[in-house]
Amino acid sequence: MAADTGAASSKSDSLPPLQAQSVPVTPLRQNCTILSDGTGHAVVVDPGGDVDHLLSLLHGREVEAILLTHGHFDHVGGATALQRALSERQGRHVPILGPDEGDDFLLESAARQGASLGLEGMENVRPDRYLRHGETLNLMGHEIDVLHVPGHTPGHVVFHDRRAKRVLTGDTLFRGTVGRTDLPYGNGEELLSHIHQRLFTLPEETVVLPGHGLPSTIGEEKRYNPFFQ
Numbered sequence: 001m002a003a004d005t006g007a008a009s010s011k012s013d014s015l016p017p018l019q020a021q022s023v024p025v026t027p028l029r030q031n032c033t034i035l036s037d038g039t040g041h042a043v044v045v046d047p048g049g050d051v052d053h054l055l056s057l058l059h060g061r062e063v064e065a066i067l068l069t070h071g072h073f074d075h076v077g078g079a080t081a082l083q084r085a086l087s088e089r090q091g092r093h094v095p096i097l098g099p100d101e102g103d104d105f106l107l108e109s110a111a112r113q114g115a116s117l118g119l120e121g122m123e124n125v126r127p128d129r130y131l132r133h134g135e136t137l138n139l140m141g142h143e144i145d146v147l148h149v150p151g152h153t154p155g156h157v158v159f160h161d162r163r164a165k166r167v168l169t170g171d172t173l174f175r176g177t178v179g180r181t182d183l184p185y186g187n188g189e190e191l192l193s194h195i196h197q198r199l200f201t202l203p204e205e206t207v208v209l210p211g212h213g214l215p216s217t218i219g220e221e222k223r224y225n226p227f228f229q
């Protein structure tokens, strides 16, 4: 998968790497991530809920986009409300990008997914654009690679920042475990094979920021994650 790990462009090489702040949201403590360039610009990944809290953290910052890894409510349930509030605050439409189109049925049922666990206020999501494996987003002048890692959900994508040596893995790869695949549309073999092909081929020092729990690195997970021993 050389295309996934190719050299960084000269443009983003000249900038300091993006910073990442994890903000646990919803009762499921999902790690929403705020990426910042240090000059007042930001991108929000997986705003599952707690939108008022996110808006206060983002005060004074210009949000370029909202990115989604997959369609589960704890990752997307606050995206529509956040988009609405930020677009009004900033006076321009803030796009929702992702996940892969295979998760459309989940985005269309996010409110119902939340309600089934007693969580009110989750909203369905209609992204401005679905993302595809192998494309590179240019956000805040930085390149973010999109990798499709299905198995937890059909349309799950992860976001790899080569310059910052960081990958946002959503519910694919966690510290010491992997995402659940027991839902009707899950596929355990597919998840493990895609982690092998598309995540374990990244540089070992790459920091893994998962959708739940503590960070890790690609090297640590290759060596110690029990699913791959």
Ligand SMILES: [Zn+2]
Binding pocket: 070, 072, 152, 171
């Ligand atoms: Zn999930």
